[in-house]
Amino acid sequence: MSDHGIPSDEQLVAYLDDQLDTEQRHRIDAAVAENSLLNLRLQWLARSSLPFKDAYDQVGRQAPTGRLQSMLDSLPSPERPAMDRRWFLAAAAGLVVSGVVADRLFIGWQQGRQQNNWRTLIADYMALHIPETLDNLPADEATQRAQLRTIDARLGLALVPAQLALPHVQFKRAQILEYDGMPIAQMTWLDPAHGPLALCVTRSDSGSRPFAHERRRGLNVVYWADLEHAWMLIGHNPAAELEDTARLLRTRLSA
Template identity: 75%
Template sequence: MNDRATPSDEQLVAYLDDRLDVEQRTRIDAAIAEDSVLNLRLQWLARSNLPFRQAYDELAQQAPVDRLQSMLDTLPSPQRPAVSRRWFLAAAAGLVVSGVLADRLFLGWQLSQQKSNWRGLVADYMALYVPQTLDHLPSDEATERAQLRTIDARLGLNLSPAQLALPRSEFKRAQILEYEGVPIAQITYLDPAHGPIALCATRSNSGSRHFAHERRHDMNVVYWADMEHAWMLIGHNPATELEDMAKVLRGRLGA
């Protein structure tokens, strides 16, 4: 990197990870001080908190090392580079990371993380709930409607207490959670047999999806999507019972 070159995103990530030598860091420090746009790029990379190293490590494992090594072995000795196997493996992995294939793999990995991350965040939060978290909350209809209006305003929904009623489980609270600027609606219930349940939603443009199941923190999760929102129902209820509830809710919500 010369004095006039603009640092790449890879160099800025290495800068943030403290993986540059003193001379390289000094050059980037000077470039940041002189270039406000570069400074903004660095701030964006720092705020994004994406696990770049983990992603690129996963890609490096997919490098076609054996095939490339066999190609190297076929070269006559005078043409064969005098490099160690460790250097060659690193270079092979670097070729994958720097190519179009790596770009596609990284984007696919990143998208898969984003799609499931909001459910993980909700599950982390719900793992802290016990019946006593909810049983003291008021459950009159006026309070419910006021809370639902807050959700409607943030997520473009039109919810009513009647749509959200579940057999046996008592509606306890509706609120907005937020993670990195992304709003998540959380509607909580108290089941007398299995404890807290939550119906959650966030905006999504990934298209309609049928019911799917997963387990997080020893809780069952049923999740689905309509054209504008992704939904999940989470609780300690059996998976089949939770899906029956989800079907009722989806039918009423048109989701």
């Protein structure tokens, strides 16, 4: 216990891992019963489910212990006791393992953040759109084909206006945006009932994903992925209606 009788996070983790003796467990039980904030903190710690042990076990087998042993053998101190040698190898291997695990966890976090961030950026951009934003844009097929060729050149999508024709809405524009060197295509329609509607796509190698829903900046979003691209359809349309439109577009664009 701390000086104020409140368990530290380390003690709570030991409590959750069943590493305390009976008296220590009873003290924490009593503290949790009396302190609602401490109870919430214990619940928060209990929710942690990252596979740290599996990650350490996997990369631990990759630690270059043979090379570390060779380095140690070359050091000019033959009188050093065996315990020191074992300690050195364990510590050095631990540093390698810690670095690899940290790198992998950070890379996974960063990739997830990037995958979500492009949808956040699009939502921020679409939140600025009103019907008047799309008024007076050229709607002839020649202009649309030229815009779609630009998307094809950047993202490898051979799109034609007929694939993007939707019932009850008017196709208004196709354009290329860019974030941190990542091209993002945006195809926009004007829905007379719900306002601007946009299909956005960027390159992705994270594998196919089924439809999923979310809300960003007060807009409904349906997003999915194929083997090469990540897609999102965003607008004020009801979520069920938006998914029906997404299914229609996915069928046409994958044909």
